Amino acid sequence: MKWAVLILCAQLLQYIACEQSYTVQNEKLESFEGDSETLVLFDSLQTIGRERALNGSFSFLGDMDNDDFKVSVELYSSPQGDGDFKRMVFDVPQTSICECFKKFYVQFVQPSVSNGDISNFPMVDEDTCPIPKGEYYIKTLQFNTQDWPEQVPRGLVKAIITFFTGGKNVGGLIVVVKIEDRN
Numbered sequence: 362m363k364w365a366v367l368i369l370c371a372q373l374l375q376y377i378a379c380e381q382s383y384t385v386q387n388e389k390l391e392s393f394e395g396d397s398e399t400l401v402l403f404d405s406l407q408t409i410g411r412e413r414a415l416n417g418s419f420s421f422l423g424d425m426d427n428d429d430f431k432v433s434v435e436l437y438s439s440p441q442g443d444g445d446f447k448r449m450v451f452d453v454p455q456t457s458i459c460e461c462f463k464k465f466y467v468q469f470v471q472p473s474v475s476n477g478d479i480s481n482f483p484m485v486d487e488d489t490c491p492i493p494k495g496e497y498y499i500k501t502l503q504f505n506t507q508d509w510p511e512q513v514p515r516g517l518v519k520a521i522i523t524f525f526t527g528g529k530n531v532g533g534l535i536v537v538v539k540i541e542d543r544n
């Protein structure tokens with residue numbers, strides 16, 4: 362009983378502080394090229410400093426409209442953090458690009474860039490489409506996990522984010538984050 366109350370209090374405090382029960386750290390960032398052409402460039406992004414913040418720039422070489430462009434996200438988990446990755450069940454199959462940004466960018470990335478001068482990428486909302494071409498900077502971004510799900514696997518999580526047009530891979534990036542219990 363006592364424990365239940367304590368756990369409840371801890372959860373309540375976290376909720377009030379908008380804090381998740383876990384921390385997320387960037388481990389690795391890798392861009393890859395498309396099959397025959399590359400229209401999204403993430404090769405100038407890196408992790409810097411002790412906090413391993415995300416920093417640098419990325420480019421979209423053309424406007425990306427909802428009919429022609431799709432994004433898929435494959436997720437892999439290594440619970441022991443040893444790099445032995447297993448495919449997770451909640452992949453995002455190829456999804457029209459604007460839908461993907463509205464669903465996933467808005468939940469997982471936008472809260473981290475909306476305070477201060479962290480990125481010049483435009484605010485994504487219901488009306489954002491196409492995803493505009495341009496070169497965008499990211500300055501020392503650390504993930505704000507306030508809108509992330511409560512249940513996430515601990516250990517390493519790898520996301521392979523691939524952009525497609527006409528069914529062809531036109532580039533993307535691989536992000537590995539380390540998720541640990543907050544204490």
Ligand SMILES: *[C@@H]1O[C@H](CO)[C@@H](O)[C@H](O)[C@H]1NC(C)=O
Binds near residue numbers: 409416417418
């Ligand atoms: C971080 O990224 C910004 C924007 O692209 C760049 O001007 C700056 O030199 C980068 N800092 C480091 C330490 O790489």
